[in-house]
Amino acid sequence: MSIAWQAFTPWSALAGGALIGLAATALLLVNGRVAGISGILAGLLRAPGDRAWRFVFVAGLLLAPLVLHLFAPGLGVPAPADAPDARLLLLAGLLVGVGTRLANGCTSGHGVCGLARLSLRSLAAVAVFMGTAIGVVFLVRHGLAGAAA
Template sequence: MITIDWNAFTPWSALAGGALIGLATVILLLLNGRIAGISGIVGGLFDRAAGETGWRLTFTLGLLAGPALWAAFHTLPPIQIEADYPLLVVAGLLVGLGTRYASGCTSGHGVCGLSRLSPRSLVATLVFMGAGFTTVYVTRHLLGG
């Protein structure tokens, strides 16, 4: 059973955040001709192609600066991760492997690809979401986690 804490339900801030993500992806596409897929942007930092490092580094630093800026004025909610470090490392590696096989991540396919009506992005997003739903179901209900 799912319970919603209506006192903490913030649809307006979620809507504003989603609109800002959409606006940022449109600006990146219009000004740089690039898709805002985080795995591709961060992965490109390691390729060191000429003229590619500056914008990728700026984008990545902006992602990291957002929560830091918010924390300067507000209290961040506590982070609770109910997994040990080896499991987190394996999970991270599996996500990285999946983004390589799918030629992108949820931000690239789910946000940018779906908005461009890309059939490949639709399939990738359905697979991402299906894998997530299945993982939660198996770990919470079948394995008793």
């Protein structure tokens, strides 16, 4: 059994999901914006007059794990010993970036905010990216692993 599954508890997942929903709701109510991370990051890079809140949002995403590690080091989940090479992670990140551009949004925009607003476009996007993720994991764990043996 992997470390990540040993650390999983339904209560931490429920708390994390509730915090994500609360943050997305707060951003929509206070700022009138959907909490789609790819759109927020893209706007940070190209929207000249609309950068302050985007910068704070992205900084919070990047700093939150560091703050957690400082104040509650036991709560984090350690990286598995067989974690992928950094080049593979970079390639995966670039492919995810291309996918978010093709889908006009990411998992947070479509999966959290779009589904909550009953968007059919978001439902289609979530079905495609979840299906793709399931297929890739299956191929990597069963198809490619069996071919290498």
